[in-house]
Amino acid sequence: MVSLEELAGGQPDLSQAVLLFEAGRHRVYWVGSEEATHFRCNAYLLCHGDANVLIDPGGRFHYDQVSRRVEGVVDPQKITHIVVQHQDPDLCGSLPLWLERQGGIKVLTNSRAAVLLPHYGLTCPIEETDDGWLPLGDGAKLRFLPAPFMHFPGAFVTYDPISKFLFSGDIFAAVNADWQMFVQDFDLHSGFMEIFHTDYMAGHRALAGFTAMLRREQVPIRAILPQHGSIIMERDVPKALEWLGNLLCGLDLIYPADEPRSTPSQRRSPPAVPVADRALGKRPMNTAALVLGLLLILTVGAAVEGWIPTLAR
Numbered sequence: 001m002v003s004l005e006e007l008a009g010g011q012p013d014l015s016q017a018v019l020l021f022e023a024g025r026h027r028v029y030w031v032g033s034e035e036a037t038h039f040r041c042n043a044y045l046l047c048h049g050d051a052n053v054l055i056d057p058g059g060r061f062h063y064d065q066v067s068r069r070v071e072g073v074v075d076p077q078k079i080t081h082i083v084v085q086h087q088d089p090d091l092c093g094s095l096p097l098w099l100e101r102q103g104g105i106k107v108l109t110n111s112r113a114a115v116l117l118p119h120y121g122l123t124c125p126i127e128e129t130d131d132g133w134l135p136l137g138d139g140a141k142l143r144f145l146p147a148p149f150m151h152f153p154g155a156f157v158t159y160d161p162i163s164k165f166l167f168s169g170d171i172f173a174a175v176n177a178d179w180q181m182f183v184q185d186f187d188l189h190s191g192f193m194e195i196f197h198t199d200y201m202a203g204h205r206a207l208a209g210f211t212a213m214l215r216r217e218q219v220p221i222r223a224i225l226p227q228h229g230s231i232i233m234e235r236d237v238p239k240a241l242e243w244l245g246n247l248l249c250g251l252d253l254i255y256p257a258d259e260p261r262s263t264p265s266q267r268r269s270p271p272a273v274p275v276a277d278r279a280l281g282k283r284p285m286n287t288a289a290l291v292l293g294l295l296l297i298l299t300v301g302a303a304v305e306g307w308i309p310t311l312a313r
């Protein structure tokens with residue numbers, strides 16, 4: 001029996017697939033990419049009997065290492081489904097390579113992403129996940145839950161009722177060069193998640209709506225498995241949901257006049273310059289500094305040129 005808590009005590013051997021859950025015919029593996037980058041990508045393989053489901057298989061450049069890890073578990077010819085939780089290239093740019101190898105794979109995504117995936121050169125039919133479930137056999141099934149505008153309008157997450165894992169795509173993603181497979185210190189880790197969510201998530205309403213939906217649906221979550229960053233363990237799940245539901249990001253910061261109500265402790269000074277300028281390192285102009293500067297120029301000018309007496313005459 002695999003214990004996530006025991007696994008989280010150290011860094012697992014990343015040269016191969018990492019078994020995260022096992023119960024009878026049901027297994028879940030990490031098969032992501034390993035490289036020295038802040039934007040490291042996770043991919044997951046879920047096996048249940050004859051069903052072998054890849055979730056967010058990764059970009060084209062990661063195909064070799066992800067497929068090598070998958071080969072250690074199952075013949076890639078036996079992959080039955082690929083779930084694409086939104087259509088970004090870091091998440092599914094490798095799709096054409098997987099389908100070249102096994103043309104019978106069923107690709108599943110939301111109807112909004114389904115119109116975009118063919119632009120990767122796919123000619124296969126794409127199944128839409130909008131009805132919410134993927135049967136795996138023996139009554140087991142995966143559940144798809146909507147996550148609108150997080151960050152794609154048709155984004156969704158995948159819940160496995162057997163492992164109680166929530167595969168969250170870019171939600172709860174973090175950017176951190178010092179990557180660990182499991183979150184060790186949530187408060188420290190939330191800073192790395194904030195960097196990602198600030199610029200990639202639509203805004204507070206999307207985040208709060210998503211966390212409210214999870215609470216309403218009452219899905220018990222044993223771990224959150226994002227596409228970037230570290231796996232959030234059960235002990236930190238309540239904190240993670242609270243953190244996400246209270247975060248200001250995206251449009252809250254770009255258009256602060258529309259900022260939703262929040263407690264003072266959650267308020268931060270939003271930048272008054274567009275994101276494009278922030279990316280270039282420009283700083284918002286401080287009005288007080290501008291007024292002080294003008295007064296200083298006038299005072300120096302008056303002292304040197306005698307402007308004030310001249311103007312008074």
Ligand SMILES: [Fe+2]
Pocket residue numbers: 086088091151170
């Ligand atoms: Fe994305």
Ligand SMILES: [Fe+2]
Pocket residue numbers: 088090091169170227228
């Ligand atoms: Fe991503």
